[in-house]
Amino acid sequence: MIRLQLKQRLADFTLDLDLTLPGRGVTAIVGPSGSGKTTLLRCIAGLERAAEARIEVNGNCWQDSERAVWLPPHQRALGYVFQEASLFPHLDVQGNLDYGRRRSRSPASDSQTAQIIKLLGIGHLLKRGTASLSGGERQRVGIARALLGSPGLLLMDEPLTALDPQRKAEILPYLERLHAELDIPLLYVSHAPDEVARLADHLVLLNNGRMQASGPLQALLPRLDLPLAHSDDARVVLEGVVSGYRSAYQLLSLRLAGDEHLHVIHGELPPGTRVRVAVQARDVSLVLEQPQHSSMLNRLPATVCAVETIADAAQVLVRLDVQGQPLLARVTRFSADQLELHPGQTLWAQIKAVALLSQAAGPPSSRFATTIAASAPDQ
Numbered sequence: 084m085i086r087l088q089l090k091q092r093l094a095d096f097t098l099d100l101d102l103t104l105p106g107r108g109v110t111a112i113v114g115p116s117g118s119g120k121t122t123l124l125r126c127i128a129g130l131e132r133a134a135e136a137r138i139e140v141n142g143n144c145w146q147d148s149e150r151a152v153w154l155p156p157h158q159r160a161l162g163y164v165f166q167e168a169s170l171f172p173h174l175d176v177q178g179n180l181d182y183g184r185r186r187s188r189s190p191a192s193d194s195q196t197a198q199i200i201k202l203l204g205i206g207h208l209l210k211r212g213t214a215s216l217s218g219g220e221r222q223r224v225g226i227a228r229a230l231l232g233s234p235g236l237l238l239m240d241e242p243l244t245a246l247d248p249q250r251k252a253e254i255l256p257y258l259e260r261l262h263a264e265l266d267i268p269l270l271y272v273s274h275a276p277d278e279v280a281r282l283a284d285h286l287v288l289l290n291n292g293r294m295q296a297s298g299p300l301q302a303l304l305p306r307l308d309l310p311l312a313h314s315d316d317a318r319v320v321l322e323g324v325v326s327g328y329r330s331a332y333q334l335l336s337l338r339l340a341g342d343e344h345l346h347v348i349h350g351e352l353p354p355g356t357r358v359r360v361a362v363q364a365r366d367v368s369l370v371l372e373q374p375q376h377s378s379m380l381n382r383l384p385a386t387v388c389a390v391e392t393i394a395d396a397a398q399v400l401v402r403l404d405v406q407g408q409p410l411l412a413r414v415t416r417f418s419a420d421q422l423e424l425h426p427g428q429t430l431w432a433q434i435k436a437v438a439l440l441s442q443a444a445g446p447p448s449s450r451f452a453t454t455i456a457a458s459a460p461d462q
C-alpha cells in the first residue's frame with residue numbers, strides 16, 4: 084500500500100492530497116496541465132520537500148513531518164523516468180546501466196540485470212554510444228537504468244510524450260511487459276488516454292492540486308461526472324477471456340461475463356488468457372433490435388444506465404451496462420431522440436472489430452496491443 088498525505092505550497096499553487104494507492108500494479112495520474120502531477124512525483128521522490136507530509140511505500144516511511152522523518156532522495160528506493168532520458172553522453176549504454184546499478188544501495192543482481200536488459204530489449208545496444216540511439220531506445224535504456232537500482236517504487240513522468248507515434252507504439256509493449264513481469268508499483272503520469280487505458284490498473288485524477296477521484300481504472304473511465312468520459316477520445320476497458328481463434332481471419336474471440344463474446348483482430352493467444360480491450364465511446368453504435376446480417380461483428384445486449392447531453396448539445400453520451408461491465412457510447416443527439424434513449428432501456432451495442440485496432444500506429448506485432456493488454460491465462 085502507498086500512503087501519501089501531502090501539503091505543499093508553491094507560490095500561488097497548493098498541492099493538498101490524502102491518497103491511499105495500491106502497493107502494486109500501475110497507477111496512472113492524470114489531470115489538466117498545472118494540476119500538480121509532476122509536483123506530486125517530485126514530493127514523493129524528495130526532490131520537493133513538502134511542508135507537511137507523510138509518505139509511506141509498502142511499509143517504508145520516507146517522510147513524516149510529525150515525527151521529523153525525512154529521507155533525502157538518494158535514500159528513497161525509487162526509480163524516476165522523465166520525459167527524456169538524461170543519459171551520460173560520454174558513456175556507452177552499458178556504462179550508463181552500470182552507473183544506475185552502482186549508485187543504488189541494493190543494486191540488481193547479475194541475473195536480475197540480465198532479465199531487465201532482456202525485458203527492455205536492449206541487449207544489442209549495450210556497446211552503442213548514447214548519441215546514436217533513437218528516442219525510443221534512449222527511453223528503454225533510461226527505464227532499464229532506473230530498474231537496475233531495484234526500486235521499491237517506479238515513477239514515470241510522461242515517459243512517452245517526447246516520442247513520435249511510431250516510437251511510442253514501439254515502446255508501449257515494453258511497458259506492458261514490465262507491468263506483467265515485474266512486481267514494482269509504478270506511478271505513471273500521462274495525458275494520453277490510450278496509454279492510460281492500456282497500462283493502468285488504478286487511476287488518480289488531479290485538479291488544481293486536489294484529488295478529484297481515485298479508484299480502479301474500469302470504474303473511473305465510464306463515470307459521466309468525471310472529465311475523462313467527456314473527452315473526444317473517451318474510452319472504457321472491457322475485460323474478457325480468450326475463448327477461440329480463427330487464424331484465417333486473425334480474429335480473436337473473447338468471452339465476456341455471461342455468454343457474450345467480443346471479436347478483435349489480433350494474433351493468437353492461448354485460451355483462458357485474460358485480455359483487456361479499450362473501446363472508444365465514438366466507436367459504439369446503438370440499435371434497438373438484435374442486428375442481423377451485419378458487418379459489425381460485435382453486438383452486445385446492453386442496458387442504458389444514463390444519458391447525458393454533451394459538447395455543443397449535438398452529441399449524447401450514453402452509459403451502458405454489458406453483463407455487469409460498463410460501456411460508453413457517443414452518438415448524435417438526433418439519434419438519441421430517434422431511439423428515445425432512456426435509463427433502463429434494453430438495446431444492442433455494436434462495435435466494429437476493426438475499430439478496436441483503429442489507433443494502430445506501430446508495426447503489426449505491436450499495433451494490436453495498442454488496444455489490448457494481455458495477461459497470462461487464469462490458473
Ligand SMILES: Nc1ncnc2c1ncn2[C@@H]1O[C@H](COP(=O)(O)OP(=O)(O)OP(=O)(O)O)[C@@H](O)[C@H]1O
Pocket residue numbers: 093094095096114115116117118119120121122123
Ligand atoms: N518551483 C515552483 N515554484 C512556483 N510554482 C511552481 C513551481 N513548480 C511548479 N509550480 C506550479 O505548480 C503548479 C503545478 O505544476 P506541475 O508541474 O506539478 O503540474 P502538472 O500537472 O505536472 O502540469 P503539466 O501537465 O503541464 O506537466 C503549476 O501552476 C506550476 O506553475
